[in-house]
Amino acid sequence: xxxxxxxxxxxxxxxxxxxxxxxxxxxxxxxxxxxxxxxxxxxxxxxxxxxxxxxxxxxxxxxxxxxxxxxxxxxxxxxxxxxxxxxxxxxxxxxxxxxxxxxxxxxxxxxxxxxxxxxxxxxxxxxxxxxxxxxxxxxxxxxxxxxxxxxxxxxxxxxxxxxxxxxxxxxxxxxxxxxxxxxxxxxxxxxxxxxxxxxxxxxxxxxxxxxxxxxxxxxxxxxxxxxxxxxxxxxxxxxxxxxxxxxxxxxxxxxxxxxxxxxxxxxxxxxxxxxxxxxxxxxxxxxxxxxxxxxxxxxxxxxxxxxxxxxxxxxxxxxxxxxxxxxxxxxxxxxxxxxxxxxxxxxxxxxxxxxxxxxxxxxxxxxxxxxxxxxxxx
Amino acid sequence: xxxxxxxxxxxxxxxxxxxxxxxxxxxxxxxxxxxxxxxxxxxxxxxxxxxxxxxxxxxxxxxxxxxxxxxxxxxxxxxxxxxxxxxxxxxxxxxxxxxxxxxxxxxxxxxxxxxxxxxxxxxxxxxxxxxxxxxxxxxxxxxxxxxxxxxxxxxxxxxxxxxxxxxxxxxxxxxxxxxxxxxxxxxxxxxxxxxxxxxxxxxxxxxxxxxxxxxxxxxxxxxxxxxxxxxxxxxxxxxxxxxxxxxxxxxxxxxxxxxxxxxxxxxxxxxxxxxxxxxxxxxxxxxxxxxxxxxxxxxxxxxxxxxxxxxxxxxxxxxxxxxxxxxxxxxxxxxxxxxxxxxxxxxxxxxxxxxxxxxxxxxxxxxxxxxxxxxxxxxxxxxxxxxxxxxxxxxxxxxxxxxxxxxxxxxxxxxxxxxxxxxxxxxxxxxxxxxxxxxxxxxxxxxxxxxxxxxxxxxxxxxxxxxxxxxxxxxxxxxxxxxxxxxxxxxxxxxxxxxxxxxxxxxxxxxxxxxxxxxxxxxxxxxxxxxxxx
Numbered sequence: 001x002x003x004x005x006x007x008x009x010x011x012x013x014x015x016x017x018x019x020x021x022x023x024x025x026x027x028x029x030x031x032x033x034x035x036x037x038x039x040x041x042x043x044x045x046x047x048x049x050x051x052x053x054x055x056x057x058x059x060x061x062x063x064x065x066x067x068x069x070x071x072x073x074x075x076x077x078x079x080x081x082x083x084x085x086x087x088x089x090x091x092x093x094x095x096x097x098x099x100x101x102x103x104x105x106x107x108x109x110x111x112x113x114x115x116x117x118x119x120x121x122x123x124x125x126x127x128x129x130x131x132x133x134x135x136x137x138x139x140x141x142x143x144x145x146x147x148x149x150x151x152x153x154x155x156x157x158x159x160x161x162x163x164x165x166x167x168x169x170x171x172x173x174x175x176x177x178x179x180x181x182x183x184x185x186x187x188x189x190x191x192x193x194x195x196x197x198x199x200x201x202x203x204x205x206x207x208x209x210x211x212x213x214x215x216x217x218x219x220x221x222x223x224x225x226x227x228x229x230x231x232x233x234x235x236x237x238x239x240x241x242x243x244x245x246x247x248x249x250x251x252x253x254x255x256x257x258x259x260x261x262x263x264x265x266x267x268x269x270x271x272x273x274x275x276x277x278x279x280x281x282x283x284x285x286x287x288x289x290x291x292x293x294x295x296x297x298x299x300x301x302x303x304x305x306x307x308x309x310x311x312x313x314x315x316x317x318x319x320x321x322x323x324x325x326x327x328x329x330x331x332x333x334x335x336x337x338x339x340x341x342x343x344x345x346x347x348x349x350x351x352x353x354x355x356x357x358x359x360x361x362x363x364x365x366x367x368x369x370x371x372x373x374x375x376x377x378x
Numbered sequence: 379x380x381x382x383x384x385x386x387x388x389x390x391x392x393x394x395x396x397x398x399x400x401x402x403x404x405x406x407x408x409x410x411x412x413x414x415x416x417x418x419x420x421x422x423x424x425x426x427x428x429x430x431x432x433x434x435x436x437x438x439x440x441x442x443x444x445x446x447x448x449x450x451x452x453x454x455x456x457x458x459x460x461x462x463x464x465x466x467x468x469x470x471x472x473x474x475x476x477x478x479x480x481x482x483x484x485x486x487x488x489x490x491x492x493x494x495x496x497x498x499x500x501x502x503x504x505x506x507x508x509x510x511x512x513x514x515x516x517x518x519x520x521x522x523x524x525x526x527x528x529x530x531x532x533x534x535x536x537x538x539x540x541x542x543x544x545x546x547x548x549x550x551x552x553x554x555x556x557x558x559x560x561x562x563x564x565x566x567x568x569x570x571x572x573x574x575x576x577x578x579x580x581x582x583x584x585x586x587x588x589x590x591x592x593x594x595x596x597x598x599x600x601x602x603x604x605x606x607x608x609x610x611x612x613x614x615x616x617x618x619x620x621x622x623x624x625x626x627x628x629x630x631x632x633x634x635x636x637x638x639x640x641x642x643x644x645x646x647x648x649x650x651x652x653x654x655x656x657x658x659x660x661x662x663x664x665x666x667x668x669x670x671x672x673x674x675x676x677x678x679x680x681x682x683x684x685x686x687x688x689x690x691x692x693x694x695x696x697x698x699x700x701x702x703x704x705x706x707x708x709x710x711x712x713x714x715x716x717x718x719x720x721x722x723x724x725x726x727x728x729x730x731x732x733x734x735x736x737x738x739x740x741x742x743x744x745x746x747x748x749x750x751x752x753x754x755x756x757x758x759x760x761x762x763x764x765x766x767x768x769x770x771x772x773x774x775x776x777x778x779x780x781x782x783x784x785x786x787x788x789x790x791x792x793x794x795x796x797x798x799x800x801x802x803x804x805x806x807x808x809x810x811x812x813x814x815x816x817x818x819x820x821x822x823x824x825x826x827x828x829x830x831x832x833x834x835x836x837x838x839x840x841x842x843x844x845x846x847x848x849x850x851x852x853x854x855x856x857x858x859x860x861x862x863x864x865x866x867x868x869x870x871x872x873x874x875x876x877x878x879x880x881x882x883x884x885x886x887x888x889x890x891x892x893x894x895x896x897x898x899x900x901x902x903x904x905x906x907x908x909x910x911x912x
Contacts, residue, residue: 085756107701117724117758124435125428146417154428213398217413227391227398259418282414286402363421 001193001316001374002027002083003349007068009076013044016077017052027083029053033319034060034079034174035353038165042172042179045077050177053081059091059185060174061133064163064324065354070344072327072336074165080351082317086192086377090115093175094184097140102147109151112188120153127190129197129372131319132159134184136171136356139220141364142282144184149362152188156197157362158370160321160355168270171356191374196311198320198371199360202300203265205256208237208291212283220279221272225289229275234268237291247271251325252332254367255289265292265367267325269356280323280357280366297330298338301369305346312375318343320352320371327354347373442594445679449591456584463577470571473557476526478502478519481566491550491571502569506543506550514540525556526564532556542574549575582643589640590679596732600639601682603731606769607632607669608684615662623855625657627875632665634772634872638736644668715906726802727755729768736772737798740779747786747795748779754802759809760906766879767811767903773872774813774899775800782817782897790894792816809903816896820889822848829854849889853877 004027006020016036032053036045042062049058060079068078090112094100113120118128130152134141141161149157162171172179210233214224225233235242238253250268257264266289270278308315320343330336343350358370405412411419470491472484482498489495492505503518504510521538524530536554543550551574557566593600614628629652637645647668651661670684677683705714730752737750759768778798786794799814826840826848834854835843855874880887885903 088756123431124439125432126435142417146420149421149424154424154431156428211395211399213394224394227394228387257414259415260422264418282417284412284414286398286405286412287414361421362424363417 001086001376003317004029004081005068005079005349005351007066007071007073007076007078009039009073011039013040013077014048016040017045017048017079020077020079021052021081024081029056029081030084030087031082031089032056032058032060032079033082033351034058034077035063035066035351036060036077037063037066037075038167039075040077042174046174046177046179049079056081057089057091058174058176059131059133059187061160061162061185061353062164062172063353064165064356065322065327067320067322067340067343067350067352067354069350070340072330072340078351078353080317080349084374087374088116088190089187090189091175091185091187093173093178093180094144094186095180096182097135097144097184098138098182100140100144100147100184102150105144105147105151108186109148109153109188112152112186116188116190118190123153123155125155126194127192128155129189129191129195130155130157131187131189131372132157132184132359133173134159134161134359135173135182136161136163137168138182139218141357141359145359145364146362148186154361155188157359158197158319158321158372159359160353160370161357161359161364163324163354163356166324193316193377194312194375196308196315196373196375197360198304198308198373199368200301200304200370201263201265201368202295202297203254203256203263203292203367204295205258205263205290206293210234210237210255210289210291212285212287212289215283215285215287217282217284220269220281220283221276222279222283223274223276225277230277231271231275234277242275245271250277251328251367252294254292254325256292257287257289264363264365267323267367280325281364297326297333297335298342301339301342305342308346308373312373314345315347315373315375316349317374318347318350318352318371319374320350320369321355321358322352322369323358323367324354324356325367326369446591446594449587449594449679453584453587453591456580456587459580460577460584463580467572467574467577471568472497472502472571473566473568474502474522475566476523478522480505488571491573493545507545522567525554525567528556528564547575548573549578585640585642586676589642590676592640592732592735593680597680597682599728599731602728603635603639604669604673604682604684606729606765607635608666611662611666615659618657618659618662622657623874625662626652627878629657629662629665630872631770631773631875634776635731635769636669638731638733638739638772640735640739641672644672723758724761725756726759726764726768729759729761729765730755730771733772733775733800737775737779740776744779745785746779746783748783748798749795751797751799752801753799757802757804757809759802763883763885763903763906764809767876767883767885767901770872770876770879771800771811771813773876777873778813778815778817778897782815782819784818788818804905807905809905811901811903812898814896814898819893819895819897820849820852820891821893825849825851849891852889853887 004021004024006023008016008019010016010019032049034045034049036042046058046060066073066076066078068080092108092111094104094108109120130148132145132148134144145157145159162173164171170181172181173183173185175185210225212222212225213227215222222230224230231242231245235245238245240249247268247270250271254265254267257266266283267280268277269280272278330339352371357364357366358368359365360370402412468487468491470485470488472488473481475481478501480497480500480502484497488497494505497505501510503515508515508518518540521535521540524538525532525535536556539552539554541552543552551572553570555568555570556564557568559565610628610632614625617624629648633645633648633652636648648665651657651664654661673680673682673684702714702717705717733752734750737748741748775798783796783798789796797816799812801812803810822845826835826843829835829851830837830840834851853873853876877887880901880903883903885901888900889897890900891897
């Protein structure tokens with residue numbers, strides 16, 4: 001595998017693309033991955049990449065922060081070109097995620113399998129993986145990710161929800177020269193080299209519990225916890241006055257939900273004027289939530305990445321989907337450098353972005369880091 | 379807020395919480411886990427299914443590896459057996475005179491080897507079971523006479539004496555050496571006789587095991603080859619009466635590809651069919667049967683059923699089919715063509731077969747050192763366009779190895795290891811295939827001379843032919859520049875088959891050659907079948 005990378009802080013899309021890719025050699029590319037902030041116009045970025053690299057499969061999205069081989073940035077464009085004879089990549093753009101159904105997912109998946117010439121019934125799961133980049137503001141990740149995971153016959157799926165630098169107005173995905181909203185990009189790849197999926201989070205439970213007593217699951221909104229207005233109960237559980245609980249505080253104190261002894265984080269995306277809490281992923285009445293406790297981010301990530309190094313050795317490429325809340329926490333604790341170094345020890349090259357939610361095997365989760373690590377040929 | 383109302387608020391909140399929890403517990407008892415839990419459960423089930431599938435694939439791969447390992451052990455064992463047989467083989471020595479009569483003084487082992495007690499004074503071909511005065515007997519006698527005649531070089535005349543004789547179920551090998559008197563006249567012919575029955579059987583078995591090993595490693599490609607054979611044979615049967623060239627090409631191609639998979643017995647059998655002046659339906663049936671019985675014999679290992687192979691079938695899922703229905707309704711021909719094209723694009727490697735093994739084996743047989751490079755084998759190609767050409771690509775490679783690349787001692791300043799490159803790439807809306815060697819290049823005048831010798835051209839026409847057209851004569855049917863058809867480079871139908879396939883796929887074929895430096899064949903093919911093509 002041969003990887004070219006670049007970053008630019010220029011706001012003019014064409015010049016940013018040019019600057020980020022000017023040092024690239026002429027190796028023919030199989031895939032281009034790019035992530036850009038709201039400073040760059042995604043449509044112009046997509047068009048510029050298409051013009052510079054005609055015919056190369058290109059995927060990407062808007063973000064809330066960008067990662068490129070060890071370094072985190074904001075307001076930038078990061079781009080990676082991959083030449084990988086060991087991997088056959090195919091991708092499709094899904095329009096209208098708002099109305100995307102399980103039948104649509106079947107069709108998307110079949111199209112991808114056909115492009116690979118793969119028989120879904122005879123798949124060797126150790127040779128296939130899939131990725132999802134999806135609009136981050138339509139609250140459709142649960143439905144789309146689970147439908148796709150089913151349709152893709154359980155091929156490992158990792159992905160992230162596009163961001164817009166915490167403006168919460170519009171996010172876009174990029175597919176072959178175009179920038180699309182209310183859309184998703186699905187990648188299916190057949191790999192002759194080993195790969196591994198990373199799922200990482202650094203939260204634990206505390207004895208403080210909250211029961212969701214009134215919620216609007218479609219809007220991921222909780223109106224009441226323990227029979228009180230949600231914000232009031234949440235603030236009390238944190239030992240704070242309600243007015244002190246702003247979204248800057250809330251992201252450091254997510255609640256968790258335990259199912260089959262596994263901990264899932266539920267983070268607060270925003271606080272409503274009526275004292276309700278809007279979450280980044282699914283909530284419903286009767287859920288018993290625990291107030292989350294922290295482990296050290298760097299220590300926990302080091303432990304999880306150790307496992308990957310044990311499996312693959314140093315990976316050739318790592319594609320990471322990092323929750324925006326982890327990124328904010330890392331900025332606050334000045335840990336981005338240490339986290340970046342860990343990723344650099346894990347993979348020769350890496351690219352990623354700060355998401356509005358992560359997808360893993362059909363689940364939509366948040367305040368995690370999920371990633372795909374691609375190893376060397378045996 | 380008074381203490382009383384505070385208590386009231388807390389009591390109400392507690393009541394509300396309890397009632398929500400009661401409802402939740404009731405729902406749980408009634409089997410409704412709620413959407414969040416359902417989603418988590420589905421994710422868990424998916425992971426479970428994936429684990430099961432991974433285990434199944436691992437088991438399958440393990441079984442395949444076990445077959446492979448077992449075969450490897452067998453190959454190693456047979457190789458040892460062959461050495462043991464070679465070490466212990468019994469040799470008999472006898473001397474014959476010009477009339478092939480055995481002189482007294484042969485070794486005792488001859489009697490056992492030939493199965494006759496008293497052999498002195500008897501005629502050797504008769505002892506070997508040839509009927510006196512029959513054609514084979516006479517040929518044998520004449521070949522002995524030629525050795526004594528001593529007119530031609532000894533290596534040539536000795537090579538004419540049949541060296542392999544089958545008596546009943548035994549195979550004997552006979553090697554002659556001349557005994558010369560002081561005047562250097564042949565005064566006797568010393569024959570060394572050995573029984574190579576066991577050796578041949580072991581070698582054959584080993585060869586089959588090696589072939590099976592190789593097939594297991596490229597099973598999909600092999601399956602594609604077989605499916606293609608079936609189509610070729612059935613098309614050839616329809617053409618037996620009126621398109622003899624097509625039939626001959628099809629047979630020739632199957633022979634080449636069978637050989638590239640190490641199916642040497644089948645290749646030899648097809649070679650015999652090819653030798654005959656006429657190829658008829660029963661010959662094609664014979665090839666069909668040979669392939670079928672090979673698969674039947676090795677069904678346990680290969681798990682391929684000949685009669686279930688269908689080269690022309692594509693699997694279409696119901697979802698894809700409904701797409702098509704929609705396109706048909708809209709009568710959107712362009713979209714329908716794209717739909718078809720998507721369906722039939724496959725990696726070229728599936729159609730190419732094990733080219734590297736093929737080159738390695740052929741180079742070894744020809745005693746040439748070659749570094750083979752294949753690039754772009756994973757390029758997706760439209761099977762209807764590319765298959766006829768790719769299936770014939772082995773002719774170009776065979777040609778390069780046999781005629782293009784020189785033995786290392788003739789390579790002069792060039793690196794002693796020759797280079798042979800095959801590349802596939804999609805560019806500029808076309809599929810490009812190149813076969814390139816750094817061998818001796820094509821001599822246009824020599825090709826023209828061969829064409830004149832074969833009566834293809836008159837000397838006058840040949841003299842006026844431009845260089846490029848002389849070179850293009852290599853694609854002429856029946857014009858192989860080597861003296862005779864061998865199992866390697868047939869009877870000059872290979873190159874014409876390549877060109878025929880390229881042209882009928884709507885492509886172009888060009889040759890660039892520099893004498894002493896090498897030859898490059900460049901094929902371009904359309905990415906998709908033409909709209910009006912069948």
